Amino acid sequence: MRFLVDRCAGRRLAEWLREEGHDVVESLELGPDPGDRALLHRAAENDRVLVTIDTDFGELIFGQAAAHAGLVRLPDVPAERRIALMNELLERHRRELEARAVITIRGERVRVSRQPS
Numbered sequence: 001m002r003f004l005v006d007r008c009a010g011r012r013l014a015e016w017l018r019e020e021g022h023d024v025v026e027s028l029e030l031g032p033d034p035g036d037r038a039l040l041h042r043a044a045e046n047d048r049v050l051v052t053i054d055t056d057f058g059e060l061i062f063g064q065a066a067a068h069a070g071l072v073r074l075p076d077v078p079a080e081r082r083i084a085l086m087n088e089l090l091e092r093h094r095r096e097l098e099a100r101a102v103i104t105i106r107g108e109r110v111r112v113s114r115q116p117s
Contacts, residue, residue: 006050
């Protein structure tokens with residue numbers, strides 16, 4: 001899969017995704033933080049699932065109908081748990097991500113939301 005990993009999600013997660021064979025770009029590689037809307041646009045434009053801990057992207061997608069190529073939100077997930085949770089997510093929800101779902105993990109709860117029509 002193709003991912004854009006937000007700087008807040010961590011370099012270790014991006015490196016692990018690469019080791020697993022995914023095509024990964026880190027937002028740090030793109031220069032200064034362009035802001036949430038521009039980052040989401042760039043991910044959509046390049047057909048990349050955006051991975052973040054930031055909750056603002058939900059408002060952009062569901063409140064403002066911003067285009068996206070899928071989103072994984074990991075709010076409140078400690079850095080040391082992100083890799084294990086992403087591994088589980090990819091095992092259980094890969095098809096949903098490929099279908100551009102928005103997936104939020106809070107604690108042990110996984111919420112899968114479909115792209116707004």
